[in-house]
Amino acid sequence: MELHVTNLDFVSSGHAPEDYQPSTIARADIYNLEYRDASGGGDFPELPEGLYVEHLGAGLGLWNKSTCVLPHLDKVQTEQVIEAIYRRFPDTGKLPPTGTFEPYLTSLNLNAPDRK
Secondary structure, eight states, rough: EEEESSSSSEEEOOOOSSSSEEEEEGGEEEEEEEEEOEEEETEEEEEEEEEEEEOOOOOSSSSSSEEEEEEEHHHHHHHHHHHHHHOOTTTTOOOOOOTTTTOOOOOOOSSSSSOO
């Protein structure tokens, strides 16, 4: 497994069992990095332990999503990777999470009446 963190993206590549998929996530869309234990199984996908990023979902960014970008790391290894990412890119994860219907939009009040 490989994780390349650049000024713009988190690029996860390689092959792993369970519900891991290679991914590319814009670094600006990431608002949290965390370790997660393995979970799932049975009627649900089996998710590996490792480094997960919480980020805005695809499309219009109307939902939040989490993605495993580096599976099969234990908690200590994951914390070391997170620390290294923050040392190199300290602004990673500065985007605050929003609710399902609260996308990051900037209002310019262009439809407001002129104030004279």
